[in-house]
Each structure stands twice: as C-alpha cells, then as structure tokens.
Amino acid sequence: MSRVLDTLLDRTVVPGYTRLGYSLRSRSWPADDPAPNSLTGKTTVVTGARSGLGKATAAGLARLGATVRLVVRDADRTASTLADLRREHPTAEFIVDECDVSDLDAVRRYAAGLSGPIHALIHNAGVMPSRRTQSPQGHELTLATHVLGPLLLTDLLREHLKDGRVVFVASGGMYTQRLPVDDPEFRNGTYRGATAYARSKRIQVALTPVLAAELAPTFIATMHPGWSQTPGLTDSLPLFTNLTRPLLRTPAQGADTTVWLAATNRTLPTGNFWHDRQIRPTHYLPRTQESEAQRQHLWAYCQGAVGL
Template sequence: MGWTAADIPDQTGRTVVITGANSGIGLEATRELARNGATVIMACRSLERGEEAAQDVREEILAADIRVEACDLASLESIRSFADRLESDIDVLLNNAGVMAIPRSETDDGFETQFGVNHLGHFALTGLLLENLGLENGRDSRVVTVSSGVHEQGEIAFDDLQSEQSYNQWNAYAQSKLANVLFAYELERRLLTADAQVSSIAVHPGYANTQLQFRGPTKRESRLELAAMKLLNGVVAQSSAMGALPLLYGATVPDIEGGAYYGPGGLLNMRGTPERQGSSDRSYDRETAQRLWDVSSELTDVHYDLPEPKPLVQE
C-alpha cells in the first residue's frame, strides 16, 4: 500500500516550522503533524489567513499545539524578524511556501518573485535558523525543502537570475525549483563536512490539487488558463492530503537519509505514496550548486557558519 499519514510516528516533543502553512499541502502537513503531537509553528505571509487556518485545525484536533507567526518570504526584513523572534529549538524546518508561474514581479528586495520567494527566501530563513536546529546536539533535526517535478526542466541562468533580460513564467518557476534541489543537496554536503547533527532533504508533492495552480492565471486574468487548470486539477491531480505525504515523510521518518529526494511513486511521479527518487542531472552538478550558494549568500547577506564541502576524489 505504501507509506501514509497513518504511519507517522509519535511527534510528541518535536517542534516543526512550516512556511506557507495556511493552505494547500502546508496546511495538510500542519494538520497531520499536530494530530501526532508535534508543536507546529505556522510561518505565514498573512497572519489573518494563518489564524483562520490554525483555528480550522484546532476545531478538528482539540489538543493541537500550534501557533501562527508572520513570515513573508518576499521580504528579507520579515524573514529576519521571524528568525529573531524564534527563540526555541526546532526539530524540523519545512521550506514549503512558494509561488508558481506568475507574471513577472519583484520582492521587497528587488528579486524576481519566483526566484526570490521559492529559493532566496528559504535560503535566508534556513541560514538564520541553523542555531535553532541545533548543529551539535544530536536531536536528529532536519531541513526539508519542497521542490517540484518541474525542476527537471530548469536551468540556473547566472547571467540573468532575476529574469530582467527575458521572462517566461514557467522557465522562472523551473529555475526556482531546480535551485531548491541544488540548495538541499549543497546544504547536506556542508552539514556532513561540519559533522553536524542536521540532515537536509528535498521532496516534491507531485501534482496536488491546491490553489497554487490558480494564482498565475488569476493574475493574468486568463479565463482560458483558469478553466484549463480547474479541469486538470479535477481530473489529474491528487488531493492536498496525498500531496503532503512526501513532506510528512521527509519530516518524520526516523533515520532518513540526508541528501535524498522523495516524491510520489505513482503515475509519472505525479500521484501516489512517497518513495526515494532521482532528481535531474543538473541538480547533481556540484559546481553549479556551489556557485548558486555563493550568489545566494551575497544577494541575501546571509552567511552560513558551515565549511565548504570536501572536494570529491572522483565523480
């Protein structure tokens, strides 16, 4: 049958931060983690929407231990403020928030929004929360970064990272999702080099029925695209609860292997229960990953207290 939410081990005593926790797969992950005893910190762009979602969970799970904090991944100031307020230790950082295939816009800091929110925002947040994750205390803490199967079409355009010269909404999305996987793998290599007690894992939800698919067509005011997305979501997509399974697998399975990539194992890796998978050839390019790391650190002014990975003797 495969791994399901019924297989989540007891999470009592563990604290999980989830970005984008107020809707879609983030909300489903919040619900199941709270159901199994975790303390969940919902990091949301909108406090109002976050509180509404939290109340929904509390009404279903009376013992739910959750709280909502403001964290806008499109603002480095908001990210730093959230990190400064978070004084407690955390066991899991679930980098889930994202935007998909929207018209070109920019974050508060002048980054192209998809690259800025999906990658740079999470790069900054992770670096600022490393101490909370406990690099040396052996708690089996981990960072789970949510990518997409679309990363397989992505390339990192270092000569135009912010898509200022040319913009295609799907190319920009694919770049940001490839950046997620490159980041997850490079973080794991640096954690291993530091002999840190933290793991980094990449996951993808397959094709899940969420509001994510509707934001681009809505912003473009394209009724045709919107109708097509609604049809695909109704016919092809799996539920948000199923889409959340790879996130929950990455967050809760004991002794999970760092530096791995997990997603649905069914039809075209779009549906089904989670399994370990291979990511694109580009995602394993260590030179690209290190260059992206350096550029991301420069752009965000977030510098990790981690050594560079040891060079490979052979590939």
C-alpha cells in the same frame, strides 16, 4: 510495490504524479511509520501554511503530536485556517507567525524572535507571479520566496536545528529546466511565471546537497508532491487544473512525504530529492545536467544575495 513498477510510474509522469501513483505506492507503506505521537513535545515550523499543501502539512504534523508554527504573510487572513485545524485536532497547539519569506529583513526579524529547539522546518511557501515582480530587496520574487528567504531562515535557525530536519517543497516541473547559473534573477528573455517557478525549484534541488554538507548533521531534503489540487495551482494554472482535476491528489496526499520526512524514525541519507517516500533522480533530460562548479557558483551567488 516492486521497484520496477515504482520506477515506471515515476518515469511516465502522469500515473506517478497523480492520485493513482499515490494509491499504488501507499499500499506498501507500513501503517506504523510515522508512529503515533512521534512528534509529541516537538516544535515544527511550516511556511505558507494558510492553505493547500502547507495547511495539509500542518495538519499532518499536528496529528502526530507536534506543536506547529504556521508562518504566513498575513496573519489576519489565517482565522479560517486556524479554526479548521483546531476543529480537526483539538488537542494540538498551533501558533500563527507573520513573516513574508521573500522579504529578507522580515526573515531576520522573525528568526530573531524564535527560541528553543526546532524539530522540523518546512519550506513550503510558494508564488507564481504572472509578470516579473521584485521582493523588497530587489530580487525576482520566485527566487526570493523559494530560495533566498528559505536559505537565510535556515541559516539563522541553524543552532535551533542541530538535531532537526529541513524540508524544501519543490515541484516536478523543475525537471524541464536547467540551472540558471548566468541569470538566476530572470532578467533576460521573456518572463513566464511557470518557467520562473520551475527554475527556482531547480535551484532548490541543485543546492540541497550543498546545503546538507554545510549544515551537517542537520538533515536536509527536497521533495515534490506530485500534482495536488490546491488554491495555488488553481489560481496559477487554471487550464491545467481543469484538464487534470480527476487525477489530482488531495493536499494531504501531496503533503504525505513532507510529513513522513519530518517524522519517520528511519535513518535517512541527507541531501536528496524525494517523492512518495523514495529518493528520486534529479534529472531526466541530458540538457538539464549541471556541474559541481555550476552548483557552487550559484551557491556563492545566493550566499551573497542574502548576506551569509
């Protein structure tokens, strides 16, 4: 595909974020990247792996030979997921780990129990509460789940990730939001779950280059999956799901770039935002632009919130 057409799909949103964009772009991707068995002997960690994009990511990593640790809030509710994955990939190794990533104490306990090198840490766990909800430590739940818990887990596992890769699963919805420098916990104004979700994803994207500099040479990336049909989307945005259902990507299509970032042999630049295997702009609207000082201010807030 030409770069001009790819950019046009991206800027017009609906074609690029749907299965049409995936279908057009994937025709130009080499069939041998990632290479078969490229993750054999390597351990990967996927949060929010019980369904949707997380489950599809786990399946994609297992297909390439990885041992996959499925990090879920409730291990007892993961039996059907595990059965599906083992049926699809009978020779793969799956390990179910229980950890609520919004709970910083749970994250510390979980990280303390891991050992050995980790090739890829995928921050996929997501929430979109209908009302303002707090984590056990008193942080707004989308911030705790999408930003604070993942930052803490990444920091605690930095020795395991020296030659590894960290991927945050964000959302194209973040393009509508500016960095909430003065109110990261969404204490002011009328709370809306979709807005809180998009704001926390904006924070993920804004802090990616900061975290990449902090953890170099570990590879850090953020990606967005486009519009994918998942239980989370259906539960949180039923009207949007019903209106766009014919256009929605499958979970596997949405997870493709995550798996590719974890497994490709290409040398990729760290600290960027990706969609459909290409680096994308982090802003389309002038009003959402932030300064380096604002990024550093929010980075300092997050460090203090998790005790780094």
